[in-house]
Amino acid sequence: MAMQLPVIDYEHIKKAKDAPLEEFYTSGHRTCQGCESALVMRDFAKASGPRTIATGATGCMYVANTSYQTTPWIIPWMHTQLGAGGSSAVGMAAGLRALMRKGKIPKEKINVINFSGDLGGADMGLSGVSGALQTDYDLLIILYDNESAANTDIQATGLTTYGAQTTFTPPGSVRRIMQARWKKNVAPMLAVGHPTCRYVATASATFPALDFMNKTRKALNTGGPTFIHTFDPCPKGWDFHPGYSRELGELGIRSGIFPLYEILDGKVKYTYDPHKKGRIPVRDYLVKQGRFAHLIDEDIDYIQGMVDTMWEEWELPGIAPIKSGLEMANA
Amino acid sequence: MIKRVEVQYRGIFQKNLGKYIGGDIVMIASRMGRVAFSNGRYSDAPERNGIPCKYFAFVTHDLSEEELEAECGAKLDIDAADISLVVDDTMSKGVEPWGWHGIRPVNEKVGHKGCLLMVTRREHDDLVRFMAKKDYPYRLARLEGDASLAGLWVDRDDLTRERCLGAIAAVDPDVIGIEAVEEYLREKTGDENRVRAAREAYEATLRKNKVVNAGEGIDWPHEIPVLPKWHEFEEGGVVVPAVPRGFKLGPRGQNRNEGFKHGTSKTERPVVRFDLCIKCTLCWADCPDECFDPTDDELYDVNYEVCTGCHKCAEVCPVKECIVMVDELEFENTDSPWEHHKQDPAGYIQWAEGKKGTKRIRYAHVTGSTGAEISEGTTVPPKA
Numbered sequence: 001m002a003m004q005l006p007v008i009d010y011e012h013i014k015k016a017k018d019a020p021l022e023e024f025y026t027s028g029h030r031t032c033q034g035c036e037s038a039l040v041m042r043d044f045a046k047a048s049g050p051r052t053i054a055t056g057a058t059g060c061m062y063v064a065n066t067s068y069q070t071t072p073w074i075i076p077w078m079h080t081q082l083g084a085g086g087s088s089a090v091g092m093a094a095g096l097r098a099l100m101r102k103g104k105i106p107k108e109k110i111n112v113i114n115f116s117g118d119l120g121g122a123d124m125g126l127s128g129v130s131g132a133l134q135t136d137y138d139l140l141i142i143l144y145d146n147e148s149a150a151n152t153d154i155q156a157t158g159l160t161t162y163g164a165q166t167t168f169t170p171p172g173s174v175r176r177i178m179q180a181r182w183k184k185n186v187a188p189m190l191a192v193g194h195p196t197c198r199y200v201a202t203a204s205a206t207f208p209a210l211d212f213m214n215k216t217r218k219a220l221n222t223g224g225p226t227f228i229h230t231f232d233p234c235p236k237g238w239d240f241h242p243g244y245s246r247e248l249g250e251l252g253i254r255s256g257i258f259p260l261y262e263i264l265d266g267k268v269k270y271t272y273d274p275h276k277k278g279r280i281p282v283r284d285y286l287v288k289q290g291r292f293a294h295l296i297d298e299d300i301d302y303i304q305g306m307v308d309t310m311w312e313e314w315e316l317p318g319i320a321p322i323k324s325g326l327e328m329a330n331a
Numbered sequence: 332m333i334k335r336v337e338v339q340y341r342g343i344f345q346k347n348l349g350k351y352i353g354g355d356i357v358m359i360a361s362r363m364g365r366v367a368f369s370n371g372r373y374s375d376a377p378e379r380n381g382i383p384c385k386y387f388a389f390v391t392h393d394l395s396e397e398e399l400e401a402e403c404g405a406k407l408d409i410d411a412a413d414i415s416l417v418v419d420d421t422m423s424k425g426v427e428p429w430g431w432h433g434i435r436p437v438n439e440k441v442g443h444k445g446c447l448l449m450v451t452r453r454e455h456d457d458l459v460r461f462m463a464k465k466d467y468p469y470r471l472a473r474l475e476g477d478a479s480l481a482g483l484w485v486d487r488d489d490l491t492r493e494r495c496l497g498a499i500a501a502v503d504p505d506v507i508g509i510e511a512v513e514e515y516l517r518e519k520t521g522d523e524n525r526v527r528a529a530r531e532a533y534e535a536t537l538r539k540n541k542v543v544n545a546g547e548g549i550d551w552p553h554e555i556p557v558l559p560k561w562h563e564f565e566e567g568g569v570v571v572p573a574v575p576r577g578f579k580l581g582p583r584g585q586n587r588n589e590g591f592k593h594g595t596s597k598t599e600r601p602v603v604r605f606d607l608c609i610k611c612t613l614c615w616a617d618c619p620d621e622c623f624d625p626t627d628d629e630l631y632d633v634n635y636e637v638c639t640g641c642h643k644c645a646e647v648c649p650v651k652e653c654i655v656m657v658d659e660l661e662f663e664n665t666d667s668p669w670e671h672h673k674q675d676p677a678g679y680i681q682w683a684e685g686k687k688g689t690k691r692i693r694y695a696h697v698t699g700s701t702g703a704e705i706s707e708g709t710t711v712p713p714k715a
Contacts, residue, residue: 016612017629022578027621027634028588030429032343032380033596033641038619050576063377066571067430069559070590072621074574151377154483165484206617206647235641236343236380239482241694243642246617288696290485 034242059117085116086128239290259318411442436463481699497529597640632669
């Protein structure tokens with residue numbers, strides 16, 4: 001069983017000025033100009049502080065951050081294989097617990113955070129993430145989702161938006177839409193299936209301000225295995241000017257295509273609630289990206305229709321695709 | 332005889348452009364009965380937006396394909412280029428494509444009497460003042476134009492590709508000849524505009540072509556590191572020392588990765604009017620490269636060594652004219668602008684406004700599409 005450890009009680013960051021100034025993931029990483037995933041790294045390291053160990057599955061945030069014998073990490077970081085995000089977090093947490101039990105290191109709270117990309121975390125490594133969420137270890141898994149295998153120059157994954165151009169899904173003269181899959185709904189899938197996991201959230205590094213850092217802190221304060229899915233506009237793969245990466249994240253959330261919420265002990269809270277704040281047309285979000293340049297009105301209408309269904313017909317809007325009208329057997 | 336051509340370009344933004352030019356050289360040389368092949372520099376992959384990258388093309392008149400490939404195929408980089416085509420002039424401040432590479436001169440590989448061919452709107456001397464001196468003469472040819480930046484999926488078809496081919500024919504006809512360029516473009520595209528663009532670039536480049544003498548240029552200020560040998564790596568895997576923890580308020584107060592700076596990715600840098608700042612923290616909070624240093628007066632200094640010029644700070648700043656992006660070639664150094672502002676507030680405003688100039692550009696969302704909004708800037712008076 002888990003041993004009782006002193007806790008780090010993270011404060012909720014109320015104002016931008018209260019955010020910690022010190023960096024634990026610092027300059028000198030070979031990421032793209034305007035990379036939002038790099039901000040996810042920066043913000044989770046900043047929010048969790050120096051007593052943190054990060055493990056990273058293969059992906060952009062591995063390769064870009066270890067450019068030939070150099071690193072921007074100040075906290076310890078370990079690379080693990082593409083599908084091994086979950087198991088590396090379990091191994092790290094188990095190792096720390098064993099060392100503490102044997103008295104080899106002081107008994108103190110050390111955060112274990114794994115980050116996996118959408119290919120590593122949501123396609124290939126999904127079983128490992130699921131396994132990790134069934135343990136009693138304190139660990140946080142962050143799925144940084146730039147909607148492609150961006151490191152190897154943009155291949156489609158299960159989380160790529162419908163219709164997007166990637167190197168796997170180039171639009172042709174006969175078939176325009178090659179990415180015909182709808183985005184996999186990972187966070188709710190994990191929330192529904194893992195009672196041991198008390199905290200699941202979705203987030204964006206820059207919108208609303210401080211939201212992601214506070215969700216990271218909430219996950220660490222909740223303890224046990226926890227999960228955050230971040231929405232990271234990628235200037236390289238989505239094909240937009242790097243200066244607009246914050247704007248693209250905001251448009252994605254305001255249009256309702258990426259729902260923002262947290263689930264703590266089964267209670268859902270929308271951190272951007274389109275029911276109150278309204279939704280902008282998905283067109284405003286799509287036309288600002290070169291990966292959708294080949295779409296015609298019909299395609300945009302289809303995507304709008306799918307998003308409308310998410311918010312208007314689902315029992316848990318934007319989260320679970322269960323529609324009302326429960327039928328009891330033999331009723 | 333082997334002719335070696337390198338295309339130095341901005342990662343992703345000009346990835347397709349570099350690849351097309353390399354491929355075109357091979358096709359045109361083949362039409363002339365020459366043997367050629369082209370390839371990208373292996374270590375540049377995976378490319379990132381803005382990072383300096385290279386594409387190569389090799390042409391021979393007398394060797395077989397096998398001999399040419401044996402000579403040029405398996406090398407990471409070339410030793411000496413006959414033509415080094417640079418499709419964005421801000422790279423003349425140095426190129427740092429990855430860690431342990433150092434910031435190297437853009438003309439590093441230009442061989443004796445070779446040619447550095449640059450797409451630029453600057454004058455000869457305005458470029459040489461940024462470039463490292465060499466101990467032999469070489470030529471600097473200029474092809475007038477803006478850096479053609481595009482995206483991975485949406486190309487910018489602005490004739491830069493055709494014009495570069497014409498310019499290459501002008502600086503070294505032993506690589507490709509202008510008649511063959513014209514024939515190739517005519518047959519491939521059937522578009523006389525493209526043929527004409529190549530011919531005009533050819534003629535203009537013949538004129539804008541000047542020798543840089545041995546010793547002209549600057550003493551290169553950046554140290555070139557030497558990679559550890561395989562037997563110098565630690566046993567049991569690769570262990571890279573983390574950046575030591577360290578933070579204090581003020582310029583360069585945050586410890587950073589010393590082995591890789593990433594600053595040569597930028598084509599423009601943010602100029603900050605500190606007196607207009609409302610201390611909202613957004614530039615600092617949204618910077619993906621951690622290049623802002625918080626100061627004791629709650630401002631944010633910019634570390635230009637590590638700024639990659641992504642435009643994000645200028646985009647999120649809520650104050651008009653407070654952060655404006657300015658062409659990187661307007662600047663000589665990476666000194667702290669906040670220190671300048673503290674020492675001489677009035678002088679700093681004058682300096683900043685001088686750099687900003689009057690033109691403000693807001694780029695289109697899709698990089699490759701045209702439609703940048705150009706407007707007149709205003710000079711906001713100093714805030715008391």
